[in-house]
Amino acid sequence: MHKFVRNLITEWRKLGLPFSDETIVVAVSGGADSVSLLLAIDDLIVRKKLRLRVIVAHFNHRLRGEESDADESFVRETATALGFEFVSKSSTIKRKGNLEQNSRDARYKFLADTARWAGAQYVLTAHTQNDQAETFLMNLIRGSGPDGLAGMSSVRNLNGSITLARPLLSWALRENTEEFCRQRDVDYRSDRMNDDETFTRVRIRKAVLPMLSELNPRIVGTLARTAELLARESSANAHENGKPQAASPLFTGDRLDLKSVKPLTKQELYAGLRSWLRARRGNLRSLQLKHIEAIERLINSRKSGKTVELPGGGAVVKQGGSIVFANIKVEK
Amino acid sequence: MHKFVRNLITEWRKLGLPFSDETIVVAVSGGADSVSLLLAIDDLIVRKKLRLRVIVAHFNHRLRGEESDADESFVRETATALGFEFVSKSSTIKRKGNLEQNSRDARYKFLADTARWAGAQYVLTAHTQNDQAETFLMNLIRGSGPDGLAGMSSVRNLNGSITLARPLLSWALRENTEEFCRQRDVDYRSDRMNDDETFTRVRIRKAVLPMLSELNPRIVGTLARTAELLARESSANAHENGKPQAASPLFTGDRLDLKSVKPLTKQELYAGLRSWLRARRGNLRSLQLKHIEAIERLINSRKSGKTVELPGGGAVVKQGGSIVFANIKVEK
Numbered sequence: 001m002h003k004f005v006r007n008l009i010t011e012w013r014k015l016g017l018p019f020s021d022e023t024i025v026v027a028v029s030g031g032a033d034s035v036s037l038l039l040a041i042d043d044l045i046v047r048k049k050l051r052l053r054v055i056v057a058h059f060n061h062r063l064r065g066e067e068s069d070a071d072e073s074f075v076r077e078t079a080t081a082l083g084f085e086f087v088s089k090s091s092t093i094k095r096k097g098n099l100e101q102n103s104r105d106a107r108y109k110f111l112a113d114t115a116r117w118a119g120a121q122y123v124l125t126a127h128t129q130n131d132q133a134e135t136f137l138m139n140l141i142r143g144s145g146p147d148g149l150a151g152m153s154s155v156r157n158l159n160g161s162i163t164l165a166r167p168l169l170s171w172a173l174r175e176n177t178e179e180f181c182r183q184r185d186v187d188y189r190s191d192r193m194n195d196d197e198t199f200t201r202v203r204i205r206k207a208v209l210p211m212l213s214e215l216n217p218r219i220v221g222t223l224a225r226t227a228e229l230l231a232r233e234s235s236a237n238a239h240e241n242g243k244p245q246a247a248s249p250l251f252t253g254d255r256l257d258l259k260s261v262k263p264l265t266k267q268e269l270y271a272g273l274r275s276w277l278r279a280r281r282g283n284l285r286s287l288q289l290k291h292i293e294a295i296e297r298l299i300n301s302r303k304s305g306k307t308v309e310l311p312g313g314g315a316v317v318k319q320g321g322s323i324v325f326a327n328i329k330v331e332k
Numbered sequence: 333m334h335k336f337v338r339n340l341i342t343e344w345r346k347l348g349l350p351f352s353d354e355t356i357v358v359a360v361s362g363g364a365d366s367v368s369l370l371l372a373i374d375d376l377i378v379r380k381k382l383r384l385r386v387i388v389a390h391f392n393h394r395l396r397g398e399e400s401d402a403d404e405s406f407v408r409e410t411a412t413a414l415g416f417e418f419v420s421k422s423s424t425i426k427r428k429g430n431l432e433q434n435s436r437d438a439r440y441k442f443l444a445d446t447a448r449w450a451g452a453q454y455v456l457t458a459h460t461q462n463d464q465a466e467t468f469l470m471n472l473i474r475g476s477g478p479d480g481l482a483g484m485s486s487v488r489n490l491n492g493s494i495t496l497a498r499p500l501l502s503w504a505l506r507e508n509t510e511e512f513c514r515q516r517d518v519d520y521r522s523d524r525m526n527d528d529e530t531f532t533r534v535r536i537r538k539a540v541l542p543m544l545s546e547l548n549p550r551i552v553g554t555l556a557r558t559a560e561l562l563a564r565e566s567s568a569n570a571h572e573n574g575k576p577q578a579a580s581p582l583f584t585g586d587r588l589d590l591k592s593v594k595p596l597t598k599q600e601l602y603a604g605l606r607s608w609l610r611a612r613r614g615n616l617r618s619l620q621l622k623h624i625e626a627i628e629r630l631i632n633s634r635k636s637g638k639t640v641e642l643p644g645g646g647a648v649v650k651q652g653g654s655i656v657f658a659n660i661k662v663e664k
Contacts, residue, residue: 141547143554146561200547208547211540215473215532222475225621229478229602270561289557 001047004172004180008040009049011167015155020051023120027111028056028079030071030189033126035078036177037168039184042082053085057114057123059107060090063099071189078186087114101285112159123158127166129224130174130205136227137204145289147274151227170228173220251276254325258299269296277310280325286312298323333379336504336512340372341381343499347487352383355452357419359443360388360411362403362521365458367410368509369500371516374414385417389446389455391439392422403521410518419446433617444491455490459498461556462506462537468559469536477621479606483559502560505552583608586657590631601628609642612657618644630655 018024026041028034044050056079060072072088079086089110111123132151139148158164168177181188212219250260251272261269270292278284287310294308298318307326309315315326350356358373360366376382388411392404404420411418421442443455464483471480490496500509513520544551582592583604593601602624610616619642626640630650639658641647647658 140558141544141551141554143548143550143558145558149558203547208540208543211543212473215535215540216475218475219473222473222621226472226475226477226481229621289554289561 023053032178032188035188036180037126058088133223150231355385364510364520367520368512369458390420465555482563
């Protein structure tokens with residue numbers, strides 16, 4: 001058995017993924033990561049290690065015109081050649097706001113819908129240690145603060161009873177997936193990145209990581225595991241405290257009384273503000289350390305009427321002895 | 333008042349440093365960081381904002397021959413010209429083991445001794461955001477795991493009743509200190525690095541940080557604050573739990589029973605092993621994620637007699653249903 005396949009089945013067992021009599025949905029973009037995952041699953045089915053119905057799901061973002069359609073055709077052919085069912089959805093993502101985030105939301109919704117339609121409990125994606133490491137560095141460089149450094153987890157709830165699993169995340173490098181495809185003599189599409197995230201992620205992939213690997217040849221694995229451990233820590237803390245953030249009881253409602261907030265430590269204040277904003281906005285998207293620091297300055301300022309606008313929606317306004325969350329839309 | 337001096341007095345107040353009728357010890361290497369700190373303190377004394385007895389303490393590591401002696405002379409002259417007392421100690425650091433760590437230990441011991449001798453409660457060092465950011469990146473690249481990413485704090489206990497304060501750490505960039513020295517027309521010595529740490533730290537300073545600053549021009553401040561917040565989080569957790577690590581009660585004595593350790597989560601196991609090793613060795617020096625992972629494999633291995641040697645001293649040996657800490661010296 002190829003080492004790639006052996007690693008996959010070991011991780012499969014560790015994550016508690018099903019071995020037989022179930023349906024799984026595998027998200028396949030056509031890049032080496034997802035094609036290698038599909039090939040390895042096929043290998044395990046041929047060896048009768050797995051007896052599963054596999055549905056290949058492809059989301060066509062339509063962001064790159066004919067290229068996008070060629071990706072879809074390629075995935076359909078690959079899936080059909082392996083004898084798997086194929087489902088796709090085309091959608092034009094709104095270019096307003098955060099394109100990367102909009103694409104991701106639409107893609108995960110499609111995957112959850114497909115799983116529900118097929119009666120599958122599991123959706124699999126082919127994220128690798130490289131994705132984990134690159135995202136970690138992006139968030140670190142951007143300054144999203146400790147919370148923002150927590151990595152993706154190998155298993156998480158996707159929607160209702162549907163679970164999202166990433167069986168390559170904890171061990172596979174992108175080069176392993178490319179190598180496996182080459183050895184199986186199966187083509188893959190080049191994984192072009194969404195326009196929106198291009199600059200930073202490409203620089204990280206092409207320049208930052210190669211430079212860091214001169215100092216530590218295993219830098220991708222090192223960063224990926226660091227992100228993974230940071231995620232464990234923050235979820236362990238959340239769990240231990242029995243509440244998402246240490247100071248959250250203070251941080252309810254749209255209006256915060258400054259007298260109650262001022263005695264807090266910086267750590268408590270920052271954690272509290274993040275949980276407050278998460279509850280008000282529904283997410284912490286694009287929120288960076290500098291925005292929390294701006295709100296801190298607002299709290300300590302003597303003037304009323306000052307405003308901190310938040311990227312991704314909403315603003316915080318100082319009104320006398322309070323700060324107030326205003327649900328306005330701020331477009332960048 | 334120069335912005336550098338204004339920032340210092342603001343931080344001085346925030347850290348609760350003394351304003352009058354006390355003695356402080358300022359550690360001065362002769363580099364721009366420590367010379368600028370000394371100049372700014374002098375400025376505040378001239379303005380009568382501070383009324384303190386200042387003792388300039390210089391530790392001569394004797395690692396660079398005549399250069400080291402020239403540094404010492406320079407600091408003596410600078411201190412004397414400003415009317416401060418000057419204390420120095422020369423010592424030949426043992427080159428065995430971790431040179432950087434040995435130097436640091438000897439230097440801090442000298443500073444604590446000087447403070448005790450002078451009746452000072454505070455020792456000040458001139459670490460900047462750059463030191464914080466570089467150390468963070470070094471530990472990140474090296475793979476020291478989440479614990480190892482916690483930054484230096486601006487105030488900590490040094491020894492008994494003596495407090496170590498770093499009044500530049502939270503706001504000053506190295507370039508600010510150089511600029512302030514230039515504007516005051518005061519020379520400084522170039523801060524050559526210890527031989528031992530040269531390669532990685534120099535690459536980080538000269539290549540990694542400049543590249544990251546293309547993606548975020550304020551990268552040094554961003555990384556420094558991230559390290560600071562990670563330190564706050566880990567100390568907040570330690571404090572909340574009332575014990576250094578969640579799982580520590582299990583991790584006492586030189587022998588660990590595997591049956592009691594196996595049910596733990598990875599997070600609990602890793603934290604427990606770190607606190608166990610810290611207690612056995614007195615420190616966690618040079619300990620990386622990969623060593624903890626090697627001990628985890630040892631725990632799960634079926635063979636007795638296997639050993640994981642730890643850099644910086646000690647080894648962990650599997651013996652039947654236990655692992656045992658052996659206090660042997662492993663020289664690299």
